[in-house]
Amino acid sequence: MGYLFKNISIITIDSNKPEVIIGDLLVEGSKISKIGTKIPKSAHKVIEGKNLLVMPGFINTHAHVSMSLLRGYGDDLELFEWLSSRIWPIESKLTKKDVYIGAKLGIAEMILSGTTTFLDMYQDMEMVGKACQEIGIRGHISRGTIYTGNEKLDHAALLQLEELIDQYHNYDDGRIKVLAGPHAIYTNNKEFLKAQLEIANRRNIGVNIHVSETEKENEDALLTLGKTPISYLDEIGLLDAPYVVASHMVYLTEEDQLIVKNKNIGIAHNPKSNLKLGSGIANIQKYRNKGINVGIGTDGAASNNNLDMLNELQYASLLQKGLNRDATALSAFETLKMATIGGAKVLNINDRVGMLKEGYDADLIMFDMNQPHFYPIENSHISKIVYSAKSSDIVLTMVKGKILMRNRDLTTIDLEKTYKEVSKIMERVYKEND
Numbered sequence: 171m172g173y174l175f176k177n178i179s180i181i182t183i184d185s186n187k188p189e190v191i192i193g194d195l196l197v198e199g200s201k202i203s204k205i206g207t208k209i210p211k212s213a214h215k216v217i218e219g220k221n222l223l224v225m226p227g228f229i230n231t232h233a234h235v236s237m238s239l240l241r242g243y244g245d246d247l248e249l250f251e252w253l254s255s256r257i258w259p260i261e262s263k264l265t266k267k268d269v270y271i272g273a274k275l276g277i278a279e280m281i282l283s284g285t286t287t288f289l290d291m292y293q294d295m296e297m298v299g300k301a302c303q304e305i306g307i308r309g310h311i312s313r314g315t316i317y318t319g320n321e322k323l324d325h326a327a328l329l330q331l332e333e334l335i336d337q338y339h340n341y342d343d344g345r346i347k348v349l350a351g352p353h354a355i356y357t358n359n360k361e362f363l364k365a366q367l368e369i370a371n372r373r374n375i376g377v378n379i380h381v382s383e384t385e386k387e388n389e390d391a392l393l394t395l396g397k398t399p400i401s402y403l404d405e406i407g408l409l410d411a412p413y414v415v416a417s418h419m420v421y422l423t424e425e426d427q428l429i430v431k432n433k434n435i436g437i438a439h440n441p442k443s444n445l446k447l448g449s450g451i452a453n454i455q456k457y458r459n460k461g462i463n464v465g466i467g468t469d470g471a472a473s474n475n476n477l478d479m480l481n482e483l484q485y486a487s488l489l490q491k492g493l494n495r496d497a498t499a500l501s502a503f504e505t506l507k508m509a510t511i512g513g514a515k516v517l518n519i520n521d522r523v524g525m526l527k528e529g530y531d532a533d534l535i536m537f538d539m540n541q542p543h544f545y546p547i548e549n550s551h552i553s554k555i556v557y558s559a560k561s562s563d564i565v566l567t568m569v570k571g572k573i574l575m576r577n578r579d580l581t582t583i584d585l586e587k588t589y590k591e592v593s594k595i596m597e598r599v600y601k602e603n604d
């Protein structure tokens with residue numbers, strides 16, 4: 171017995187199919203077993219109704235889910251001041267359990283806004299792994315590192331990465347993956363980066379790192395290393411890791427772009443976070459024209475301030491049009507591809523998610539288009555998903571064939587309980603801050 175989506179609009183993202191088809195989609199076990207018409211209802215649970223649309227779930231290529239606890243704390247500051255005067259001091263007060271509760275809050279928001287996969291970087295990542303394990307979302311988790319100069323602490327961070335791999339990598343047939351997560355070049359020295367690269371190569375995992383987020387990062391790198399961040403990472407061999415996800419990449423020279431293309435580096439583009447922290451606007455249109463692979467990310471809720479991919483898609487597309495003074499830049503369909511199959515390519519899982527295709531994992535979402543902002547219903551659904559839809563129009567989120575949200579109710583998270591736990595944490599942390 172499976173789930174049969176019947177007589178609905180389907181955006182498959184599969185380039186061999188029309189952009190939107192009307193038909194049936196059958197999920198059996200964790201996989202999409204059939205897409206067609208007139209699939210017999212048999213003993214399947216049938217999901218049908220007027221004006222429903224199914225598409226692949228969003229892939230959030232850059233997040234810090236537990237930072238949901240810091241939403242609304244320390245806004246309107248530039249990156250370095252924000253990190254050092256607000257974020258890092260309060261983060262040092264968070265316990266492992268806090269990170270777990272923060273992850274639950276962030277993942278709840280993501281499931282409700284149609285995200286089925288996310289790539290995360292933070293401390294105490296075993297707690298984020300535990301949350302993914304329990305909740306059922308597809309989570310790629312990276313152990314964020316900052317070089318401290320304290321041999322014991324730094325060694326422990328590397329050990330924690332190895333333990334994280336032992337405990338979570340490829341859990342549930344690859345639903346959870348582990349990556350190394352050196353925070354950035356300005357928070358890690360060469361030896362520490364190389365130590366993490368050695369682990370990535372030996373354990374065959376990816377590397378997740380912030381690169382060229384601000385103009386200052388590039389200027390400092392040129393001043394102290396005589397190189398741009400990307401050419402420095404290339405020189406020390408980090409770009410030859412099994413795969414690399416570089417987030418932000420706002421400031422890339424022509425030479426950097428060539429390196430990124432040649433080394434097949436995936437970019438996580440975070441338009442809202444880059445705007446909010448005053449970092450700038452990455453010229454994604456230009457990167458994509460060069461054949462560079464780009465996905466979309468939200469970054470943490472403290473710099474966005476939400477984890478809503480639909481919102482991010484809208485910013486991504488509109489910003490490229492404005493930046494390039496070109497209304498044809500990053501079309502609705504290209505943006506949708508970036509947020510699905512593009513993200514899957516960045517995370518190296520495009521052979522199993524990112525499209526709706528027979529044999530692929532059933533990671534999908536469903537929109538209820540019975541809303542004023544979807545009418546006239548006869549016009550392009552793709553345009554309306556990207557430019558008009560709200561995440562509250564999403565009425566079903568499924569990962570590996572399991573329904574995690576139906577009719578806006580989460581099936582694996584007790585939200586009220588989570589809210590209470592979050593309030594308890596904040597009361598304690600603020601008291602410690604006094």
Ligand SMILES: [Zn+2]
Pocket residue numbers: 232233234380417469470
């Ligand atoms: Zn980040």
